Amino acid sequence: MPESKHPDACRIGVAFIEAQLTTLFAYASLLSDWIDRGAPPPDxxxxxxxxxxxxxxxxxxTHSEDGTPMKSPPPEDALSWPSFDTADKRxxxxxxxxxxxxxxAVAEYFDVHRLSASRAPxxxxxxxxxDAAVNGNTFSIPADEYMPHAAYAGLIVEPTLDGTLLFSDGVRPGFIEFGDTVGLLRxxxxxxxxxxxAISGGDAG
Structure with a gap:
């Protein structure tokens, strides 16, 4: 995706991240009873x-498997909600x-608007x-790779995390939790x- 030099990238970014946070809160709220108590899942x-x-x-x-046009689309497979025996798996x-x-989404926004070049930890x-998210929920960090300091609230990304899950899969522990994601975005x-x-102050000066 091409880079952008939008003059209001920071202001728009705040609104963009806040929308992500709202969605995360809504999603967690809607599923909290199912996660905690195994209540009936969404219909x-x-x-x-x-x-x-x-x-x-x-x-x-709409085409058949051999490429022949069809008059009507084939029926779509109905999605089903899986069941799990523990809250961690849910x-x-x-x-x-x-x-x-x-x-x-937020990382892409930072990339597009050149905010990812910041050395802020x-x-x-x-x-x-x-990087871990697009690598199958797993960190891949070569021991000899140069890496700027990457940290948030006592959590540090370092080579020893190589092979560690980003989020728990319900069996193995993950590096961060839901609350860490929300906290980082905030x-x-x-x-x-x-x-x-700082930008506005510089312009005013």
Whole structure:
């Protein structure tokens, strides 16, 4: 994706991260009873009205396996909600994807707007989490690789993490938890606000 020099990158970034935080809170709140007590999971059928809202026409691209156009699309496989016997496994299933998505989205924003070049330990921490997220939820850090200091709230990314899971899979422990993801994103909003203030102060001077 091309880089951007948007003059309000910090301000827009704050709004972008806050939207990610809102989504994480909403997602965790909706699934908290299922995670903690094994309560009934969400009913996928309730998504039907939203799934019906579309502007595309998939039938125009419907083909059989041999490429022959078909008059109607084949029935789609219904999604099912898996069951797990422990809260740790339910947490892993429910929260890895939204946390990973938030990390990837914010890291991409930092990359596009050249904010990832910052040597702030928390920014480098974010970028290392991104690397682990796209590497199958696993850190891959060669021992001889140069790495800027990457840390947040006592958590440090270092070569000894090589092979460690970013988030727990419900069986093996992970490097960070849901709360760490939220805390990091909150800190990054404060960092961007301070950067915006510095830029505004410089312009005023």
């Amino acid at each position: 996928f059928a309730k998504a039907a009205p939203l799934l019906a809202r579309k502007r595309s026409h998939p039938e125009a691209h 947490i892993a299933f429910a929260l890895i994807v939204p946390c990973t998505n938030a990390i990837l 928390e920014v480098q921490f974010l970028m290392r989490l991104r 800190y990054l909003t404060k960092l961007l606000k301070s950067m915006q203030s």
